[in-house]
Amino acid sequence: MTSPLRLVVRRTPAIPVEVSVRVPGDLEIVHEAAELLTRHCCAGLTPSPLTQKLQFRLKTLLCEALTNAIRHGIHENPARWVGVRVELTGELAQVHVTDDGAGFDPRSVVPPLDPNDLDRESGRGLFIIRQLADDVTFNPQGNSICMTLRRR
Amino acid sequence: MAFSAAKTNGVLVVHVEGQLIVGNRQELKQLVQEALDHGERKFLIDFAKAGYIDSSGLGALVSISKKVRETGGELRLSGLNDDLRSLFELTKLDTLFAINDGLTQALAGF
DSSP: OOOOOOOEEEOOSSOSEEEEEEEESOGGGHHHHHHHHHHHHTTTSOOSHHHHHHHHHHHHHHHHHHHHIIIIISTTOTTSEEEEEEEEETTEEEEEEEOSSOOOOGGGOOOSOSGGGTTOSSOOHHHHHHHHSSEEEEOTTSSEEEEEEEOO | OOEEEEEETTEEEEEEOEEEOTTTHHHHHHHHHHHHHTTOOEEEEEOTTEEEEOHHHHHHHHHHHHHHHHTTOEEEEEOOOHHHHHHHHHTTGGGTSEEESSHHHHHHTO
């Protein structure tokens, strides 16, 4: 089966490398998209334990944000798309994941960290994103997340 | 095939090969549910050949753990690499699961 994912790479004076892809509303394709983007964004880095850590963090941010956008933003509708854009500038990687859904209030998401609440099956994605990213912001509508990683 | 299962010393050992993710988590839940229906009560899920678990995979393990406990059974996990273990620690799921470094140690824990 042909993959529906098409990477677009742009280079501008302001942003040395910008990698973007549109992902259809199918949870089955989340990991393929996250791996494709991670591989591309880390292609020039020298292999080391630190690089491996960075790859794990980037892949996880992509997986969790894409899963949330597809599941909650566009309700797993395969005819709709989620946009992913990664900007690589010097020491920073900024990952934008945007859907065309109604958005949500990120402050309303309470992760199941209480010992009595650990049995809850869902609700960990955004918490993991906040733990692994150096900075996380949302647009006012709540349908676009920007996650910053320092490539240290 | 992402999962393979074999019985060792009365324990159903499930090997996760590759990843436990949003796209295949139902398969693992189904495998354990069918084993529970057939009377299995001791489960070890080994991640030595797994490179990745996402939050949906963690959620599936939470659900499996609950079902195993409800039937009076026992579940242990083993073989998590440092990255995967860090996910359990930061979500505090290391307090919910019995986690061992290796398969032999985990089997001895039952």
